[in-house]
Amino acid sequence: MFRFSKTILVFALFGASTAAFAFDNFKGIGRQATPAEVKAWDIDVRPDFKGLPKGSGSVDKGQELFEEKCASCHGTFGESNEVFTPLVGGTTKDDMKTGRVKGLSSGELPQRTTFTKVATISTVFDYIQRAMPWTAPKSLKPDDVYAILAYMLNLSEMVPADFVLSDKNIGDIQKILPNRNGMTTDHGMWTGASAAKGGIGNGGKPDTSNKACMKNCKTEVKVASSLPDYARTAHGELYDQNRPFGPVRGTKTLGGEAAAAPAAVSPAMEMATKNGCMACHGVNNKIVGPSYNEVLSRYKDQTDAEDRLVAKVKAGGQGVWGSIPMPPNGHLKDEDLKTLVKWILSGAK
Amino acid sequence: MGDIVKQPGRLRPAPENFLSEDQVKAVATGRRDFLRKSFLAAGAAMAAPMVARASEGDINILENPAWTTSLGLPVATNPYGVPSKYESQLLRRESPGLARVGGASVSFAPLQGLFGIITPSGLHFERHHQGWHDIDPSKHRLMVNGSDDSLLKKPKVYTLDELMRMPSASRIHFIECGANTGLEWGNVAVPTVQYTHGMLSCSEFTGVPLKHLLEDCGVDYKKARYVLAEGADGSSMTRTIPMEMVESGEVLVAYGQNGEMLRPENGYPLRLVVPGVQGVSWVKWLRRIEVGDKPYATKDEAVHYIDLMPSGLHRQYSSVQEAKSVITTPSGGQTLLDQGFYNVSGLAWSGRGRIKQVDVSFDGGINWKTARLEGPIQNKALTRFNINWVWDGKPAILQSRAMDETGFVQPSYGQLRAVRGTKSIYHNNAIQSWKVIESGEVSNVQVL
Numbered sequence: 001m002f003r004f005s006k007t008i009l010v011f012a013l014f015g016a017s018t019a020a021f022a023f024d025n026f027k028g029i030g031r032q033a034t035p036a037e038v039k040a041w042d043i044d045v046r047p048d049f050k051g052l053p054k055g056s057g058s059v060d061k062g063q064e065l066f067e068e069k070c071a072s073c074h075g076t077f078g079e080s081n082e083v084f085t086p087l088v089g090g091t092t093k094d095d096m097k098t099g100r101v102k103g104l105s106s107g108e109l110p111q112r113t114t115f116t117k118v119a120t121i122s123t124v125f126d127y128i129q130r131a132m133p134w135t136a137p138k139s140l141k142p143d144d145v146y147a148i149l150a151y152m153l154n155l156s157e158m159v160p161a162d163f164v165l166s167d168k169n170i171g172d173i174q175k176i177l178p179n180r181n182g183m184t185t186d187h188g189m190w191t192g193a194s195a196a197k198g199g200i201g202n203g204g205k206p207d208t209s210n211k212a213c214m215k216n217c218k219t220e221v222k223v224a225s226s227l228p229d230y231a232r233t234a235h236g237e238l239y240d241q242n243r244p245f246g247p248v249r250g251t252k253t254l255g256g257e258a259a260a261a262p263a264a265v266s267p268a269m270e271m272a273t274k275n276g277c278m279a280c281h282g283v284n285n286k287i288v289g290p291s292y293n294e295v296l297s298r299y300k301d302q303t304d305a306e307d308r309l310v311a312k313v314k315a316g317g318q319g320v321w322g323s324i325p326m327p328p329n330g331h332l333k334d335e336d337l338k339t340l341v342k343w344i345l346s347g348a349k
Numbered sequence: 350m351g352d353i354v355k356q357p358g359r360l361r362p363a364p365e366n367f368l369s370e371d372q373v374k375a376v377a378t379g380r381r382d383f384l385r386k387s388f389l390a391a392g393a394a395m396a397a398p399m400v401a402r403a404s405e406g407d408i409n410i411l412e413n414p415a416w417t418t419s420l421g422l423p424v425a426t427n428p429y430g431v432p433s434k435y436e437s438q439l440l441r442r443e444s445p446g447l448a449r450v451g452g453a454s455v456s457f458a459p460l461q462g463l464f465g466i467i468t469p470s471g472l473h474f475e476r477h478h479q480g481w482h483d484i485d486p487s488k489h490r491l492m493v494n495g496s497d498d499s500l501l502k503k504p505k506v507y508t509l510d511e512l513m514r515m516p517s518a519s520r521i522h523f524i525e526c527g528a529n530t531g532l533e534w535g536n537v538a539v540p541t542v543q544y545t546h547g548m549l550s551c552s553e554f555t556g557v558p559l560k561h562l563l564e565d566c567g568v569d570y571k572k573a574r575y576v577l578a579e580g581a582d583g584s585s586m587t588r589t590i591p592m593e594m595v596e597s598g599e600v601l602v603a604y605g606q607n608g609e610m611l612r613p614e615n616g617y618p619l620r621l622v623v624p625g626v627q628g629v630s631w632v633k634w635l636r637r638i639e640v641g642d643k644p645y646a647t648k649d650e651a652v653h654y655i656d657l658m659p660s661g662l663h664r665q666y667s668s669v670q671e672a673k674s675v676i677t678t679p680s681g682g683q684t685l686l687d688q689g690f691y692n693v694s695g696l697a698w699s700g701r702g703r704i705k706q707v708d709v710s711f712d713g714g715i716n717w718k719t720a721r722l723e724g725p726i727q728n729k730a731l732t733r734f735n736i737n738w739v740w741d742g743k744p745a746i747l748q749s750r751a752m753d754e755t756g757f758v759q760p761s762y763g764q765l766r767a768v769r770g771t772k773s774i775y776h777n778n779a780i781q782s783w784k785v786i787e788s789g790e791v792s793n794v795q796v797l
Contacts, residue, residue, distance in 0.1 A: 022564070022567075023565055024567075025565045028511075029507070029565070030506065030507045030511055030566075031505060032503055032504065032506075033505055033506045037492065037506065041579075044577060046496070046643060046645055046646070047643070047644075047645075047646045050497075051496070084453065100661065104657065105659075114652055117651075117652050117655065119646075120646040120651055123647065123648055123652060124648075126587075126647065127647070127652075130584070130587070131478075131479060131585060134479060134583070137479065137585070138583075183663050184658070184662040184663070184665065185664070187667055188669075189666075189667035190591065190668055190669075191594055191625065191669050192592065192593040192594060193591065200644065208760035208764050208768055209758075209760075209764075210750070210758035210759060212717075212752055214708065214716070215717075217716070217717070219715075221713030221715065221796055222796060223713075223784070224536075224762065224795045224796065224797045225536040225795040226784070226793075226794045227539075227681070227792050227793045228538075231537070231539060232540055232792075234445055235444065235445065235682075238540060240438055241438055241439070241440075241442070241459065241461070241541065242438055242461060242462060242683060243436070247679070247692070248679050248683040248685055248686065248791075250438070250683060250684070251683060251790050253540075253682070273451065276452065278451065279450040279452055287450075
């Protein structure tokens with residue numbers, strides 16, 4: 001009897017301790033993170049600005065940085081559509097008052113830019129700090145991020161040209177953000193607790209309610225949309241995207257010749273793709289930088305072109321094709337750079 | 350076509366199995382010497398007897414082929430096996446014009462030719478935001494910390510060596526990008542099921558339930574109701590995950606995929622598995638887990654992966670992939686060979702649990718028949734369905750409609766648009782329609 005109750009006591013204590021205190025449950029596994037380690041990786045910034053680093057930056061400084069590090073892909077005014085949807089535009093002074101971007105409901109917006117959507121300024125700070133510039137993420141210091149964001153806010157006509165953004169006044173920006181009231185969580189697609197229970201949303205209640213009708217479910221079949229002709233061929237030869245045996249064949253969309261096996265990708269093309277060159281250069285089309293064929297026609301009669309271009313690609317730079325700079329490509333081996341430039345100068349095939 | 354039809358041992362027409370394109374054309378245009386010509390090329394001495402024998406039956410039966418009359422290749426010729434050289438058609442493909450740069454793009458899985466429910470790892474769809482890397486596992490770390498010290502007793506760091514010593518679980522789950530079928534919200538835009546539904550894959554994942562790690566760090570579940578997952582790539586992708594899912598034990602820190610390690614494109618050496626939730630939350634190259642008391646509104650839950658409603662409001666933190674299905678055979682961009690019997694086959698899935706029933710219509714949704722589900726039916730996994738069909742050569746519109754264990758039935762386009770309009774981009778789970786015309790060609794249409 002005595003022993004029995006003692007066991008119960010031990011169990012009760014153990015039970016209580018697992019709920020509240022137990023950790024380090026797997027002997028020898030994992031170790032405590034040092035404060036420096038946590039600081040190095042924990043850079044996220046929340047909507048309530050938890051995690052926001054101290055610092056500041058002016059619109060002027062931001063413009064300088066933006067032109068140097070961002071404009072090549074996003075355009076000098078954050079308006080470019082070439083690499084990604086525009087960052088800036090589509091918001092009005094009136095939206096800043098209401099906190100709802102009117103163009104979103106009126107259908108007047110040609111494009112949803114970043115600032116037409118975002119409801120939390122922390123999001124933009126956090127994202128630029130962690131991920132931009134796209135080819136050199138995490139290279140910006142907090143002051144750089146403040147400055148660049150100040151410039152973007154100025155482009156959005158939210159702050160004047162002499163504005164300095166800092167950890168002190170970023171909260172004021174939140175209060176005038178054009179789409180700050182533009183989000184709803186009143187839906188059933190959050191997979192945690194509902195808002196009523198301190199979480200998000202309506203607790204998983206779906207917004208459509210079809211029935212599994214089996215017989216004579218409707219009187220007519222309305223085909224609302226069919227595949228447009230251009231879309232039938234826009235994805236290449238569909239015959240080649242299916243097995244040549246089995247219950248069906250791919251439909252021949254391009255005709256005989258095109259159905260031949262696609263040409264193998266050259267090793268140099270693969271190298272250019274792997275190293276990000278194709279993000280900015282097309283073989284026949286300008287993207288951010290000139291097309292390879294334009295490069296070829298400019299240099300084809302110059303005997304020293306190869307060496308000069310290798311040096312240029314390695315160091316990066318601007319001015320030959322316009323004001324947009326090419327970032328440095330020092331991470332590539334010299335022999336690989338040579339291979340790439342040789343390939344470009346022989347037609348990029 | 351008379352000669353072809355009379356040749357024994359083969360079904361009509363499917364001539365490409367037996368005769369080359371040119372041979373078929375030669376027959377069609379009445380050039381009767383086609384057989385002799387091609388056999389001469391193959392070997393003059395053999396030609397005459399083979400032509401003679403062709404009338405007795407299928408040469409593929411009457412003449413033993415090389416693989417039956419010679420020695421094959423030794424073991425480990427391919428130390429890591431690869432598909433047959435005849436299987437060059439089913440590849441991950443991009444949709445032209447969808448994204449402007451390959452590092453922030455999508456490649457779609459070729460659902461039109463896959464069987465069962467497991468996606469071969471090399472054909473798993475891809476979505477990267479800042480390119481992919483092949484990360485050195487000996488240098489990869491997983492950090493678990495709290496948004497402040499009161500939420501977690503002890504922030505910890507784990508190596509792969511350590512994670513792979515911990516209790517593991519292996520489970521089959523689908524992963525679908527929130528933007529799957531997103532091109533089709535307003536109207537038909539793409540020709541095949543690869544491009545309509547191919548941001549969908551299903552694998553067996555192996556890893557450590559995240560719950561074990563959080564508890565090992567002394568998480569305070571009372572205060573910490575959200576988890577931030579962060580990747581080690583340039584984008585350091587971040588998403589907010591509800592603690593309820595973690596506590597249920599279903600969220601895994603996975604290293605295994607289909608019996609081997611994850612593929613680099615799918616997050617090697619570590620990714621989060623968040624069953625039933627859109628792919629963007631399954632953070633790849635996972636390097637950090639933070640527990641917090643509030644959601645994080647990261648870029649991919651505050652600027653993207655938000656659903657635009659007709660009111661102009663965006664739905665934020667929409668996460669679950671609701672019940673959905675699609676017929677994969679026959680599907681858009683395919684042509685039926687002939688009238689007669691077909692096994693119509695497709696996939697159904699739900700982020701809210703198991704699939705209970707799939708119905709198929711051959712008349713655009715007027716009448717429906719219940720399909721066979723191939724078991725075992727798994728939680729938040731693809732489920733394969735099949736149904737018999739005899740095509741009479743007349744036009745038809747094929748549809749499938751999934752019901753999950755909650756009783757939720759996949760909506761029609763009309764029903765979905767009535768609530769969400771046409772600009773939402775994300776979470777399009779409408780019933781897919783494939784139209785079959787007399788020629789046997791199948792194409793993508795939308796029925797309200």
